[in-house]
Amino acid sequence: MTDTEPAAAAVPRWHVAGDWFDACKCSIPCPCSFAQPPTFGDCDGVLVWHIREGRYGDVVLDGLNVLMLGSFTGNVWGEHSDAYGAVFIDERADTGQRDALETIFSGRAGSWPAAFVEVAAMEMRGMEYAPIEFRIDDDLGSWSTSVPGRVEARAEALTGPTTPEGARVTVTNLPGCETGPGQVATWGRSAVDRADAYGFRWSREGQSSKHITFDWSGPD
Numbered sequence: 001m002t003d004t005e006p007a008a009a010a011v012p013r014w015h016v017a018g019d020w021f022d023a024c025k026c027s028i029p030c031p032c033s034f035a036q037p038p039t040f041g042d043c044d045g046v047l048v049w050h051i052r053e054g055r056y057g058d059v060v061l062d063g064l065n066v067l068m069l070g071s072f073t074g075n076v077w078g079e080h081s082d083a084y085g086a087v088f089i090d091e092r093a094d095t096g097q098r099d100a101l102e103t104i105f106s107g108r109a110g111s112w113p114a115a116f117v118e119v120a121a122m123e124m125r126g127m128e129y130a131p132i133e134f135r136i137d138d139d140l141g142s143w144s145t146s147v148p149g150r151v152e153a154r155a156e157a158l159t160g161p162t163t164p165e166g167a168r169v170t171v172t173n174l175p176g177c178e179t180g181p182g183q184v185a186t187w188g189r190s191a192v193d194r195a196d197a198y199g200f201r202w203s204r205e206g207q208s209s210k211h212i213t214f215d216w217s218g219p220d
Contacts, residue, residue: 011109011219012057014100019050019136020179021143021211023153023193030208033185035077035176042082044071044202046153046195047178048145049105049214050134056100056109064090064097065132066105067147069200076120077176084123086198088147091129098129104218111218112180125198136211140168140186143211150197155188155209179214186211 024030024045026038047068054061067088074080089101103109107117130150136143144154158169169187177183188209195202 011103013217014054014056014104014109014219015215015217016051016054016056016061016104017215018052018054018213019134019143019211020048020214021136021145021153021155021188021209022047022178023155023190023209024207025202025204026208028158028189028208029171029187030210032076033171033174033176033178033210035075037075042071042073043076044069044200046145046151046193048132048134048153050136056097056104059096059100061093061097061100064093064101065134065145066090066101067132067145067151069151069195069197070120070122071200072120072122080121083121084125085120086125086200087127088130088132088151089127090132092131093129102127104216109218110220111216112214113216114218116178116180139166140211142191143188143209144192147197150195152192152194153190153209154192155190155211158187158189177212179212180216183212183214 025043049066051061051064070085072080072083107114130147133146142156146152171185190209193204
C-alpha cells in the first residue's frame, strides 16, 4: 500500500462482500464494538477479511483474504493514540488482484474502508504477501484464520445455559461496527489467538471474538 492516491477517474466501480472476524485482547463483549474504550485501556488483535464475492472493475476477487494485526490505546472511535498495524495480503492474488486489494483496503477506492482508515489513523509497520488460511462454519459455530508461523486465531460461537441449541448470540445496529453500518455481529470466544510478526507478539485464549459480514461498493 502506498500513500499515492489514484485519481478518482482511475478507480473503477467495485464491490466486495464476505466475512470479517477479529480476535482481540478485550473481555467479552469487546467494548470497541460499542464505541467505548477497550477493556484494559488499550487493545491489540487479529482482523481478517474473506471475500466471498468481489470485483474491482473487471478484476475478480472471489475467495481472496486480507489479514491485519492492529493495536491502539484509547477509544478507536474517538480519542486514541499509538495506533499501528501490519497487513498480510493473500499470496494467491495475481498482480491485478493485488493492486485491487491494496487500493480497496488502504481506503484509496472510497466507501467504508476510506471512512474506517480515517477514523483509525493507524501507522502501517509493514505489508507482505503471504498464505492466509481462512475457515468458517456454515452455521457460524466457529471461525479461524492463520498465516503459518506468524498468526493464528480461532474462535467458537458464544453460548451458555440459556442459549437455544444451535442459536447464535448476535447484535444489530452496533455503535462501532468495524465493517460499517447495517451488519450483524455474532459473538464468540477465542480458543487460540497468537501473533509474532512486525513487533506484534502475544499468545492468549478466552477473550473476545466476533464475526461480522461486510458488503461494500465504491468508489462512492
